[in-house]
Amino acid sequence: MGLMGFLDRWADVDTFDGAMEPARKAVQSVPSAVKDVLHGTWLGHSLHPVLVQVPVGSWVSAGILDAIPAMRPAATLLIGTGVAAALPAAATGAADWSEQGTGVRRLGAVHAVLNTAALGLYVGSLAARAKGRGTLGRVLSYAGLGLAGGSAAIGGHMSYAQSSGPSHAATAARALTTDWIDLGPLDDFPEGRPALRTGKGHGADVPLAAVRRGARVDVFIGACSxxxxxxxxxxxxxxxxxxxxxxxxxxxAFDLENGQPRRGPAANPQEKLEVRMEAGRVMARLPSHQR
Ligand code: FES
Structure with missing residues (x-):
């Protein structure tokens, strides 16, 4: 069994679910305004993959510079930079993790444990370097790099194989054509609450969520991003x-005007369709830039 197969098996293991739950509840108890900063809701893009570039990039670069004796002071500086940047990166990851499905949370717990161990090794490396024990410092930091690399692979698996990061609305939108879709008479839409409509796509029906407010109708891809x-x-x-x-x-919460997230955990906007009225009927189509 390959590494990815092992990760998929691990995502089915429920042994540690009880131990993870208090941590999840603690993260969920953080005020939503703070969590939305961490999710990247304000940015319209998940913040975690942005922030992790700093510790990962710093530690990989430090590993290269440590191999060149004259560059080791610069390596130490980069390790310190990575240690400082690891904490905000971890906070954003914890916020996202707390609102994921069970399988993603199980792998996320392993990701967090490995990252914490890597961080501990890097802190130990800095302490050893400060005491003039350079060889020990390099051993610890290379061990940390190994753990951080393995953890990054798990994070990638969570994002790509388990779809924890991409916009699910954008994926659903790809099934639609950009043809106008007849959603029925305006009078059939309930006022002020979402209604299910169906968009015909490439051989598959795509659920749409339509909200009528008076003579105006806002139509979105029905699957939340x-x-x-x-x-x-x-x-x-x-x-x-x-x-x-x-x-x-x-x-x-997605803004009816433009689909932008106004409250998380979503960080991606919700795909919105163009709407026009035609003889009292609501017509909608996917803008071509969303395909
Ligand atoms: S599926 Fe999580 S907020 Fe919509």
Missing amino acids: HLSGPLHEGTVEEVRGHACLVCPWHDS
């Missing part, structure tokens, strides 16, 4: 001064 929650089962609420479509699964 966070983890595919059914937005047509959500609600319409005022969130931070914006009229939003709120997901029933984890409470992400």
Whole structure:
């Protein structure tokens, strides 16, 4: 069995679920405004993959410079930079982890344990270097690099194989054509709450969530960008001064005007369709830039 097969098996192991739950609850108890900063909701892009570049890049570079005796002071500086940057990177990862599915959380716990061990080795390396024990310092930092590398592979598996990071709405949108879709008479749309409509795509139906407010209708891909929650089962609420479509699964709120996330855990916007009225019927289509 390859490494990825092993990770998939691990994602099915429930032995440590009870031990993880207190940590998850502790993260979830953080005020939502703080969590939204960590998720990257304000940025419209997940913050964790942005911040992890600093410790990963610093530690890889330090590993190269440590192999050149004259460059070892620079390596020590980079290790310190990576240690300082690891904490905000971990905070963003913890916030995202707390709102993921079970399998992702199980691998995420391993990712966190390995990262913590790597961080401990790097702190030990800095302490050894400060005492003039350079050889020990390099052994510890190379060991840390090995653990951090393995942990990064797990993080990549969570993102790509388990789809913990991409926009699920963007994936669903790819099944739609950019043809106009007849969603039916305006009078059939309920006022002020989402309704399920169906978009015909490339041989597959694509659920859409449509919200009518008077003569206006806003239409979105029905699968929430966070983890595919059914937005047509959500609600319409005022969130931070914006009229939003709120997901029933984890409470992400998307601005009805433009699909931007106004409350996380979603960090990606929700794909929105163009709408026009034609003889009292609502017509919608996917803008070509979203394909
Ligand atoms: S699926 Fe998580 S907020 Fe929608």
